[in-house]
Amino acid sequence: MVANSVLHVADVHKSFGGLKALSDVDLNVEEGTTHAIIGPNGAGKSTLLNVCVGRIRPDSGHVVFNGEVLDNHTPFEINQLGVSRVFQTPEIFSDLTLLDNVMIPAFASRDGAFSLRPFSKLRHEATIREEAEKTLADVGLEVMKDREAGSLSRGDKRRLELAMCLIQHPKLLLLDEPTAGMSRHDTNRTVDLLKTIKERGMTKVIIEHDMHVVFSLADKISVLAQGRIIASGTPDEIKGNPKVQEAYLGGAH
Amino acid sequence: MKEMLNREPFALAAFSLVILLMPIWLTPFGANYPDLLQKFAIFAIFAMGFNILFGLTGYLSFGHAAFLGVGSYAAVWSFKLFTMNVIPAIFFGVAFAGIFALAIGYVSLRRSGIYFSILTLAFAQMSYNLAYSVLTPITNGETGLQLTLQDPRIIDNAFTTPGAGLPETNLFGIDMSGYPGFYFCAVVLIICFFITRRIFNSPFGLTLRGIKSNQNRMGYTGLNTRPYTLTAFVISGMFAGLAGSLLAVTDPLAGAERMQWTASGEVVLMTILGGVGTLIGPMLGAWLIKYLENIFSSFNEITLEHFFSFLPEGLQSFAVELASLFVGEGWHLTLGVLFMLIVIFLPGGLMEGWRRLLRRFSGGGGGKSEPAAAVQPAE
Known part of the structure; x- marks a missing residue:
């Protein structure tokens, strides 16, 4: 080795x-x-x-x-x-917005595999939101951040999935x-x-x-x-x- | 969008106003009597809790009535053994339903999709049948669990001498029948709305939505989905237990029929009618079903003849004949037709209808910025 x-x-x-x-x-x-x-x-x-x-x-x-x-x-x-992975067929959260798609992995990296804080507010997660917006900008999808991910073209879905991996560093x-x-x-x-x-x-x-x-x-x-x-x-x-x-x-x- | 306005106090105030003024604005609909209002509040809680599981994670439970039943039994036992005060009854109802949900959820959530639904259905039917057979000492079988004069009621009896008749449930001396009972349920509903709203707007709620959308991705995103779904299951079970204990608060008896699969199916209908995954949709669905069940079913031929009295003789009797299929005993037909129409034309339920209306009236111009704002329009 x-x-x-x-x-x-x-x-x-x-x-x-x-x-x-x-x-x-x-x-x-x-x-x-x-x-x-x-x-x-x-x-x-x-x-x-x-x-x-x-x-x-x-x-x-x-x-x-x-x-x-x-x-x-x-x-x-x-x-x-x-270890993060981009799949051959994009695995994304089709019903959620692009921003939500990128925020979920960001929470997973920050809070671990399970974190129970049902009353904390998304609205207060400014750091994660900004980072998600920045990562979407990196892959060129920031203008579409409030769109539903399922409506993206195939190529854009791939870039979104890449952003979902990148935000996890x-x-x-x-x-x-x-x-x-x-x-x-x-x-x-x-x-x-x-x-x-x-x-x-x-x-x-x-x-x-x-x-x-x-x-x-x-x-x-x-x-x-x-x-x-x-x-x-x-x-x-x-x-x-x-x-x-x-x-x-x-x-x- | 940048500086996010805190809409929480406004949403809570508006919601409270709507709920607390129900006796007034429901008057034109003939639904302003306490018994029905209590049901509106209680089943709204049941449906709201069910939606935390079904609407957010996508796991369709067909056995939620079991938790409703457990909540009722626990509450009535609290009345029988300890005190007629409703606070301990609610506490026990929620706690026992929570423990029960933890056990059933732990097993059922090992499967997803239809297998999960079947497992929950099996557990609920098992509970229902056990309530009729081996568990008779706890549930009092077919008769149902009721208050009796021989109940120990140790806390109450330590402080007061029991009266001649059966005591009433109370909140530190306020009897929980009639309008006080409704207002108590209404306050609990408002608290539940607050909790549900917080869950919807938390990272936890977002994660649950991710599970519904693509569970496969969740794993490769580093999230362990099992504890998330189990938490959602237990929370929604506790909501159901709360609703069940409130049923006992307003009418202190509990029967096994509350746990039957038709009752589990009803909450599914409520949620789908109102709008799966929306904050207040399930509540609207619950109201619609309880309204049909209580008001439509009470219509008879005479009401109909009165209603169609503007028509000529022959036509009137024909219209009455036709309409009577849909009212009285036939209210299930109305519900069925309504359900089909909504599922076919408004798959997102009443809330989708509301959203479409809003979009039409706000005009095509502002359409682009709408979606994010229109998700919870009734706040």
């Missing part, structure tokens, strides 16, 4: 029935880096993220976050440790195709936003198909194919790796 590793996935196996979704997956994400995971469809990328956030338990192997083994942690405990941010379904313009904005987060020192794991996004963000890339990590390294190393080219061209058909 590397000294400054934030996330360490150690020998993780996961099968669904006869299908081996993940086998022998070993991954080290170093602090402050952006680690991209690429690979053809069905390679097990989303399963890997699901294992990291406690949605799926591995058949064997461990996930270690900041020195803590996450074997028996529920999703909310993992989030409280400092997670130590580790997991992004599952954060720019899928976005226009080129919105994609570039999101990439710029993710770059500024990098300057703040947040560690990120990103699953992405758009190679333009991957190569403009990633410090390190791991390639997943048929549940195995077939290559890991800097973007330049990955570009020249023949196994990767084979997986992408040969594995897709």
Whole structure:
């Protein structure tokens, strides 16, 4: 295990029935880096993220976050440790306003997994409200803050979900195709936003198909194919790796 | 929007005014007699509490009448054993309903959706049947739990000698029948409104709404939903217990039929009719149903003939014939038709109708800034 590793996935196996979704997956994400995971469809990328956030338990192997083994942690405990996740299909509070959507995670970070103060007033939570407005401004949604989240376009929902994660100032941010379904313009904005987060020192794991996004963000890339990590390294190393080219061209058909 | 005005004192004052003046403004509707007014206040509390669970978290309980029944039994026992003062009775009603809700909620909330509803329904029916069978020593079975002359009433009897007849429930000497009983229930309702409003406007209430909207996201947001839903369940159970004890305050007897599933279903209807998740909608729904139940059901052919007397002979008897299906015994038909109309055309209940009216009259121009302000228009 590397000294400054934030996330360490150690020998993780996961099968669904006869299908081996993940086998022998070993991954080290170093602090402050952006680690991209690429690979053809069905390679097990989303399963890997699901294992990291406690949605799926591995058949064997461990996930270690900041020195803590996450074997028996529920999703909310993992989030409280400092892991936030953006989903492939946006998971937002569709019936609530954008501001409320961002305030709920902010309360979760400040007050913990359960806090019973039924008589304290939202009106008095000026600090959280301001922070929520600022975070919405960061992702470019501040003008819509009083709109119902369900009425947003797909791309805006993604940005809202990103804001919901960012307001928690997670130590580790997991992004599952954060720019899928976005226009080129919105994609570039999101990439710029993710770059500024990098300057703040947040560690990120990103699953992405758009190679333009991957190569403009990633410090390190791991390639997943048929549940195995077939290559890991800097973007330049990955570009020249023949196994990767084979997986992408040969594995897709 | 920036400097947020504190609307709380205004909302409370307006609400109190409406409630306390009910005997006056309900006069034209023929609903200004204390017995019905008490029911209006009590079932408003029941529905308001139910809405804290159903309206905020989305968990649909089909067994809330059980808590109403527990509240009634506990209150009557307090009258029998200790004192005719209503304060201890209410305390015991709320406390026992709370404990009961904690136990049932702990088990039922392990499931969500229809499974949760079925579990609560099963628990309530179990309580109902137990009240008729093994628990007869506590519930007095079919006869219902009543006051008797032999009751110990230890606190009262220590200070006064019992009179010849059955004593009345009282609040430090004020008899709780008739209008005093209504005003007592009204004050309790106002307190409940205050509590509910605070819950709605707190981070806790916001979290409950998040659970209703997307429970999956809650977990990945670092929130443990189980204690939140359980708290909401217990609070709404305590509201139901409070309503049940108030029923006993205004009329000190408790029967198992109060716990039947139809009673649980009624509070669901009230909430949906009025507007799920709105602050005062459930109360309006409760009033509508209690009004239909008490006023519509008392209409008979003579009232109808009088009402349609402006029509020619043949037409009059036809109209009376037709209308009599919907009144008297047939008031359930009116309720059913009304319920269908509201669910189909106003899925948000009476409150949605109110909101639409407001929007129409405030004009299309101010439409953009409206939604946030229109959420609780009647405050």
